[in-house]
Amino acid sequence: MTSTRSPASTRLPPSRLPGLLLGIGFGGFVDGIVLHQVLQWHHMISSVPGSPTTTVAGLEANTLADGFFHVLTWVLVLAGSLATVSAWRQDRIAPTWSFHLGLLLAGWGSFNLVEGLVNHQLLGVHHVRDDLGAPLSWDLGFLASGLLFVVVGWAVHRRGVRR
Helix, strand or coil: CCCCCCCHHCCCCCCHHHHHHHHHHHHHHHHHHHHHCCCCCCCCCCCCCCCCCCCCHHHHHHHHHHHHHHHHHHHHHHHHHHHEEEEEECCCCCHHHHHHHHHHHHHHHHHHHHHHHHHHHCCCCCCHHHHHCCCCCHHHHHHHHHHHHHHHHHHHHHHHHCC
């Protein structure tokens, strides 16, 4: 039986898209599961007037918004999985662990940066610690964690590219 696989020298390099999409999706899942559900520090629209988490109607609205947020993160993970299958079908070279892990971290950090800037700062629909009256220090710490994840993730990814 002969192999139909192309030699490594003629194959396309690994794709970055699957790792980034999975990282963004997993970052959203961590935020939604840990901060929204387990710790209950905030919900998706907990700072929106008319949606307080102290009333049944407000909690229902927040739970619904959290659900739509989780649907979006699920779609991102699905897209990352489909991009992985697409890369396999294109017979791309498999990524090294550091190549892929770095992209997961960079994607997660990108999620934190975008979510923190858009939802916490620009729109103000919630903050990291709405349960404490939305102190700015927690929002800034969330943004700093996102930046750290992007920087560390990109450095780990670059190490994997060199291999």
